[in-house]
Amino acid sequence: MGAEKGAEGNKGVEIRVRGQVQGVGFRPFVWHLARDMGLTGTVRNDAEGVLIQLFDGSEGFTDIFERRLRAELPPLARIDAVELCEIAGERAKTPKTFDIIASKDGAARTRVTPDAATCDHCLNEVRDANMRRHGYAFTNCTHCGPRFTIVTDLPYDRPKTTMAPFEMCPACRAEYEDPEDRRFHAQPIACPECGPKLWLEPATEGDPISETAKRLRAGEIVAIKGLGGFHLACDALNAEAVALLRRRKHRPAKPFALMGTLETIRHWCAVSEEEQALLEDPAAPIVLLEMHRPVGAKPHGIAPGQATLGWMLPYTPLHHLLIDAMGGPLVMTSGNLSGEPQVIGNAEARDKLAGFADAFLMHDREIARRLDDSVERITEHGPMVLRRARGRVPGTLPLPKGFEEAPQVVAYGGQMKGAICLLKDGQALLGHHLGELDEALTYEAFLKADADYAALFDHHPELIACDLHPEFRATLHAYARAEKEGQRVEEVQHHHAHLAACLGENLWPLEGGKVAGIVLDGLGLGTDGTVWGGEVLLGDYRGFTRKAWLKPAPLIGGDRAAKEPWRNALARLDQAGLSEWADELFADKPLAMARRAVEKGMNCPMSSSAGRLFDAVAACLGVCADGQSFEGEAAMRLEAMATQAPDMGVGFSLPLRDGELDPAPMFAELQGLRQHGQSLDRLAWMAHAGLSLGFAQEARRLVEAGEAQAVVLSGGCFQNALLLQLMAWHLGNTPILTHTKTPANDGGLALGQALIAAARHL
Structure with missing residues (x-):
C-alpha cells in the first residue's frame, strides 16, 4: 500500500490539514497525489484532522503539493487550514514509499462530515443487475453516504460508528484496503453479504x-x-x-x-x-x-x-x-x-x-443521532436556510476577522427552534435543529445534544451564552451548567443576537463598524421588559441602540395571541379607532372580555412584534382568524396570497413618530379598500410593501447619515421571500447583509449569542 520512490533524500515537511477531511476520501486522495508527484512519506487521520509527512530532495515541492491539495479536493472535502513545518533530525530519515497509516486518537479538533446524498457511481451500481450491490439499500463510498448520523466518536473510523457490528466480508475488505478503490477506508462500506439488512x-x-x-x-x-x-x-x-x-x-x-x-x-x-x-x-x-x-x-x-x-x-x-x-x-x-x-x-x-x-x-443499522431534513429555498438574494439539519450539520463556519483569539464558547439559543452553537479554534459549529424546548422530550433531546457535541468535539467552554429571557429552558440550563462547572454566563438580548448572527455568517469584522439591523420576528424579551419583535437596531457585536420600532400593542391572552390571530387584529383595530370594524369582523369572539383584560393589563403584555402584526392583517382578511394549526400559518398564507397580486404599486402607510412606526393608518386604509372590493391578494401585497418601506426608510437614513455601514436583515419574518425582496428593493443601493448559510429565524440565534459573548470577552 505504498507509492514507491527509489532515491534517498533528507528534505522533509510535516503538513497538518484541518477541516472537513475525514470520511471524504481525503487520505487516498493524498496518496494518489503523492504518488503522482513522486513523493514518499505518510498520511493518517487523527483528532485534529489529517497529518501528512512528505519527503523529497527537490526545492519547491511543498508549494506545488499544497496548491494541488487545495485545487483537486474530493467532492465532500473542505480545507480550513494547512500548516507546514520542517522535519528535522532522526524524523527526517527518508522512507522509500508513501503509505496510509493507522489513525491516532487525541483531543478532537477536526470537522465531522455531514451525511451526503448517494453519488452517481453508487447509484449506477445499485441499478446495474450485473453489480454485486444491485438493489442494495445501503450502498455508499467515500463520496457519499451516512457520516454524522452514524459516528459515535473521533477520529472517524469504523469501530467508532454504528457500522461497528457489521464485520466486512472479504470482498468489502479488499475494497476498503485498496487505495485505488473509491471505497478505500469508506467506514460505512457494506454489501448484501455483510451489511445492514x-x-x-x-x-x-x-x-x-x-x-x-x-x-x-x-x-x-x-x-x-x-x-x-x-x-x-x-x-x-x-x-x-x-x-x-x-x-x-x-x-x-x-x-x-x-x-x-x-x-x-x-x-x-x-x-x-x-x-x-x-x-x-x-x-x-x-x-x-x-x-x-x-x-x-x-x-x-x-x-x-x-x-x-x-x-x-x-x-x-x-x-x-x-x-x-x-x-x-x-x-x-x-x-x-x-x-x-x-x-x-x-x-x-x-x-x-x-x-x-x-x-x-x-x-438494523442504528442511528447515532436524529437529524431532520434541512429546508431551504432560493430567493433573488441567494439561498435561504429555513431549517439547518441533515446534510448541513456539523459543517462549521469560519469566524470573522478579530475573533482569532476568541475563547471556547457554548451558546444555547432560544425557546423556539432550539439549536446549540460552539466556538472553538476559529470556527463556529451551529448545531442541528432541535425544535420547541417547551416540549419535554425535545428538551431532553436538547440536553442530549449538548452533551453529545461537547464530547464529540472535546469542547470545554470558558463562557456560556443564553437569551435574556429568564424563563426560557435554554437560559435555565445555561445557568445550571455554569453553576455546576464554574463558568460565566453572558445574557444576550434576543434581537441583538439575530443581528450578530447575520454579521457573523457574512464575516463582518469585529472592528467593521456599526450596522443598522432590521430585525423582525415573533417575540423576544427586550431590555425594557416588554416583548420586542419589530426593531431597527444600530449596533455591532459588542452592543446596540434601539433606534426605531413597531408601535407596541397588547398581546391579548399572552401566548394565546400567537395561536389566535383575531386577538392581534382586535388589539390593532382598537388602537386605530376601528373598534366597530373589529366588532363586525369578530362578532363571534369574546370581545368584551378581551377588552376588559386590556384595560386591566391582565395577561396582555405589550409587544412590537412584526409577526403578530402579520397575524393581525391576515385575520382582517379572513385568513386563520380563529386559529393557526401550526406556527406561522397565517403569515405563510398571507405571503402566498400576496405573490398572486396582479400588480405592484404602493403599499400601506406606516408613519414614523418619535421612533415608533404606527400601523394605525395601514388598518384604516385596509378597511376602506376592502369595503370597496379590492382583491384580498392585492391587500396582502400592500401590507408587505408598506411594512417593508416603513422599516427600510429608517435603516437607510442611518446609513446615509454615516451612523451605519450597512443594513442587516434578520429574524424569522425574513423567511418570507416576498418581504425580503421588497425590503431590499426599498433599501436601493444601500449595502445589505442577509442570511444565506444559517437560519434567519431562531435556529440561528445561538450563533449570534456566541459571537456577542466572545466579543465582550475579547
Whole structure:
C-alpha cells in the first residue's frame, strides 16, 4: 500500500490539514497525489484532522503539493487550514514509499462530515443487475453516504460508528484496503453479504422495497427508517391517503414534504438552474419551489393555501429504490408524535408510530443521532436556510476577522427552534435543529445534544451564552451548567443576537463598524421588559441602540395571541379607532372580555412584534382568524396570497413618530379598500410593501447619515421571500447583509449569542 520512490533524500515537511477531511476520501486522495508527484512519506487521520509527512530532495515541492491539495479536493472535502513545518533530525530519515497509516486518537479538533446524498457511481451500481450491490439499500463510498448520523466518536473510523457490528466480508475488505478503490477506508462500506439488512413489518415473503411500494400504491401509510430518523410516507398523488395521514397526525394544514425525481418535480413546479443545483447538492435538502402558474392540477392536500411545495430528491439508495418502484412522488413527513422529536429507534417506532403507520420499513443499522431534513429555498438574494439539519450539520463556519483569539464558547439559543452553537479554534459549529424546548422530550433531546457535541468535539467552554429571557429552558440550563462547572454566563438580548448572527455568517469584522439591523420576528424579551419583535437596531457585536420600532400593542391572552390571530387584529383595530370594524369582523369572539383584560393589563403584555402584526392583517382578511394549526400559518398564507397580486404599486402607510412606526393608518386604509372590493391578494401585497418601506426608510437614513455601514436583515419574518425582496428593493443601493448559510429565524440565534459573548470577552 505504498507509492514507491527509489532515491534517498533528507528534505522533509510535516503538513497538518484541518477541516472537513475525514470520511471524504481525503487520505487516498493524498496518496494518489503523492504518488503522482513522486513523493514518499505518510498520511493518517487523527483528532485534529489529517497529518501528512512528505519527503523529497527537490526545492519547491511543498508549494506545488499544497496548491494541488487545495485545487483537486474530493467532492465532500473542505480545507480550513494547512500548516507546514520542517522535519528535522532522526524524523527526517527518508522512507522509500508513501503509505496510509493507522489513525491516532487525541483531543478532537477536526470537522465531522455531514451525511451526503448517494453519488452517481453508487447509484449506477445499485441499478446495474450485473453489480454485486444491485438493489442494495445501503450502498455508499467515500463520496457519499451516512457520516454524522452514524459516528459515535473521533477520529472517524469504523469501530467508532454504528457500522461497528457489521464485520466486512472479504470482498468489502479488499475494497476498503485498496487505495485505488473509491471505497478505500469508506467506514460505512457494506454489501448484501455483510451489511445492514432491510425488512418490512408485518413480515412478507417478497422484496421489502417492492412490497412497500405495493402498500403505498394501495393507499397505506408506511413508516420508513432513513438516515436521521423515520419518515411517514404515503402516495403523494392519492388524495385519500394524504387526507388519512393528516387525520392520523392531527395535522390539518401544515405543508407536507415531497420526494420525487427531478422530472416529477418539474411537472409540478418551476425549477431554476440554482434550484436544481440545490436539489442535487450532496446535502439533499427539502427545497421550497414555486408551483406552476396558472396553478393547475397538483398533489392534492399537500400544502393548503401555499404557493410553494417542498421537494427533495431521493438521497439514499433505499429512497431511490423506493421511488423507482413507485413510479411517482411520495409524501415524506417526519415520523413523530405532535411536538415530539423524530423517532429514530426500531422499538420506539413500533411504540410511537403504530397509530399512524400501517406498516414499517425497517433496517438494523442504528442511528447515532436524529437529524431532520434541512429546508431551504432560493430567493433573488441567494439561498435561504429555513431549517439547518441533515446534510448541513456539523459543517462549521469560519469566524470573522478579530475573533482569532476568541475563547471556547457554548451558546444555547432560544425557546423556539432550539439549536446549540460552539466556538472553538476559529470556527463556529451551529448545531442541528432541535425544535420547541417547551416540549419535554425535545428538551431532553436538547440536553442530549449538548452533551453529545461537547464530547464529540472535546469542547470545554470558558463562557456560556443564553437569551435574556429568564424563563426560557435554554437560559435555565445555561445557568445550571455554569453553576455546576464554574463558568460565566453572558445574557444576550434576543434581537441583538439575530443581528450578530447575520454579521457573523457574512464575516463582518469585529472592528467593521456599526450596522443598522432590521430585525423582525415573533417575540423576544427586550431590555425594557416588554416583548420586542419589530426593531431597527444600530449596533455591532459588542452592543446596540434601539433606534426605531413597531408601535407596541397588547398581546391579548399572552401566548394565546400567537395561536389566535383575531386577538392581534382586535388589539390593532382598537388602537386605530376601528373598534366597530373589529366588532363586525369578530362578532363571534369574546370581545368584551378581551377588552376588559386590556384595560386591566391582565395577561396582555405589550409587544412590537412584526409577526403578530402579520397575524393581525391576515385575520382582517379572513385568513386563520380563529386559529393557526401550526406556527406561522397565517403569515405563510398571507405571503402566498400576496405573490398572486396582479400588480405592484404602493403599499400601506406606516408613519414614523418619535421612533415608533404606527400601523394605525395601514388598518384604516385596509378597511376602506376592502369595503370597496379590492382583491384580498392585492391587500396582502400592500401590507408587505408598506411594512417593508416603513422599516427600510429608517435603516437607510442611518446609513446615509454615516451612523451605519450597512443594513442587516434578520429574524424569522425574513423567511418570507416576498418581504425580503421588497425590503431590499426599498433599501436601493444601500449595502445589505442577509442570511444565506444559517437560519434567519431562531435556529440561528445561538450563533449570534456566541459571537456577542466572545466579543465582550475579547
